[in-house]
Amino acid sequence: MAEVKVIGASLSLFCTRIEWALKLKGVEYEYIEEDLKNKSHILVNSNPVHKKVPVLLHCDKPICESLLILEYIDEVWKDNPLLPQDPYQKAIARFWAKFADEKCVMGAWGACQAEGEEKEKAVESVAESFAFLEKQLEGNKYFGGEEIGFLDLVLGWIPHWLNVMEQVADMKLVDADNFPLLHEWAQRFIQLPLIKGCLPPRENLVNYFTASLTYMRSLKANNH
């Protein structure tokens, strides 16, 4: 029995961040691919409230919600710390992580789905959120400082997933002109061998987002 297991879905940005953290810590784990269209008993029993991936199983004890899983990993395996030690800095890192998941991930996905005037507004609104993150990078190589940390892993979807969303929905959110620091950070982050070595193929993401958008739009069209 593996001590550490990750129940995940290969295209999920929330799951990839967990794998990055475990690799960074040098923790061996077993990865269990979940079929989200036909959820397994192990997922439903481990995360009865949300029934979502990722779930971390540590000696069969489940931990849910990717941000909380990252914190748990950081507390159990002390090597290569992710969160700052200082309580204030730690609270700030958690604040931005929550903000980024609520406003940037969801905002970008919302902007993808929006059309026409609505889309312009949605893009503008996500850009306001990204501007806060851009500011956090002033004078820093990574969000974690000289090394990657908690917030870098949380925002690690930007160079890969956001890039695909931008292509599929034909929109531009983060580029060298509007967010130079974020853009530079994204390039630097995605080139790290550990990060680059654990990403779903771009083509699979393109297909997935294209299909999701088509489906969402057909639902919307049928409601009118």
Ligand SMILES: N[C@@H](CCC(=O)N[C@@H](CS)C(=O)NCC(=O)O)C(=O)O
């Ligand atoms: N807030 C959650 C989000 C996880 C999430 O949205 N997971 C998606 C996959 S990307 C999922 O399991 N969806 C299945 C469903 O909603 O039925 C986290 O950070 O772990």
Ligand SMILES: *[C@@H]1O[C@H](CO)[C@@H](O)[C@H](O)[C@H]1NC(C)=O
């Ligand atoms: C759903 O998953 C179960 C096992 O968890 C499997 O036996 C069954 O064939 C699957 N059904 C479909 C439609 O894929």
